Amino acid sequence: MWIYAGTMAQLPLDELTAVIARIQGLLPTEEKVTTAIRLLARAAKESVPGTIGAGVSLIDGRGRRTSSGYTDTIVSQADTVQYEYGEGPCLTAWASERPALVTDLNVEQRWPRWRNGIAGLPVLAVVSAPLLAGKVSLGALKLYAAAPDTYDHGSAALLQLFAAPAATLISHIQANEAPHRMTAELQASLYTRDLVNRATGVVMERMGLRQEDAVRFLIRQAPEEKTSLQQVSERVVAGTPASGT
Template identity: 40%
Template sequence: MTRKHQVADELPEIFARVSGLLLTEPVVDQAVAKIAQAAHQSLAGSVGAGGTLIDAQGRPTSTASTNSLVEEADRLQYELGDGPCLSAWASARAVRVDDLRDDQRWPEWGKAGARLGLLSCISVPLLVPDATGNNEPEPFGAMKVYSDQPHAFDERSEEVLSLLAGPAALILANLQARERAARLSVVLKDALHSRSVIDQAKGVLMERLHVTERGALQVMITRARAEAILLSRVAQEILDTTEIDLTP
């Protein structure tokens, strides 16, 4: 059986490891942790794995690791701003390190990782398809697996991990979009509520102080500035009490 056929035969098991994540892990951070665990279980020789979502400036936004060794190795990459995980993300290509002790691409990180007992690793990008269909897939993170033995991974390992990264990336991108939409919904609801409270408070002041709408708003603005509080809080206090000092 060829290596290509061996990898193809593993597809059902690989996809099964991530197929339930959308239903069982509705939070991005938890899904990243589950995907890291799936990556660890996918490759023989693995002593730990991790997943990282990275923003456009190269800063990690969500991270997960299966153990403290991986967590420390990843932390060193983010601290140095260099390493195979960040390179896989930046290049949108798989990156393999056969021996951290003598790899010259990231010598400082490699020596630090070797001191942790990690001797080889493989990182693959998490890619989300371009919405327009006109551009290459956009990297927004990476998955990585570590071993305590040199030369633990090969081209087949890259293929297996890349196959796992495909559906994992779609799941994580979907969850990220959901969380962004949920946050935006909360912001909009808060803004609408604040606007409603301010409008009601203006009405109260207009009646109580016999001022115009503009004058009522100015009274609230003056107090908000004097007390260094939000205008919406001033408005809510006006609605909550009739004893408040409203003198401009």
């Protein structure tokens, strides 16, 4: 059985099913989200002839929009301009929760700042599909092409087939990793606090300083030694004096 989508080459449904099954089969506890995205992006790129790059836009751990699992640097370059100006086909697909199709950037009127920003890049066609998990839009999957009319509505429909299982997988991975990430960050924070407290006590004893003055001393040492407060404290606790002690 085959899919026919205008300018898009024929793609066996069995092959598409196999790719999706491989992505869905990744266990959240064993595979990172970037691994799944990379598999998906590579398969999506190979499924549409003329595509020069594929990737996914997501929110990273610091709440910033970022490109993940992209197959070629052109994706990161074109995406970065979207994030900088807050406009572009991928951000539109993400926000509207509907596919965004650009058949020819030469005649496209939307996103003027983004279009001007990528004028030097070999990008003339784009198709992007949102990553929807339930009622939540997690990001967008996109394909870039160097020739106009590479993509049509059939391409957008195919991309949605890739996007659906990817969104489900990403949502599960994020849900499973979030508690572990929070626990790790909390443990690191508690470790640093305890370490600084112990280093403060050592400095107070060695230099006869009050607690607040000992803390200020440690804080000053970090930039002077071009290191972190944690590393300064580790050396003090280990018995290696910080500069000036």
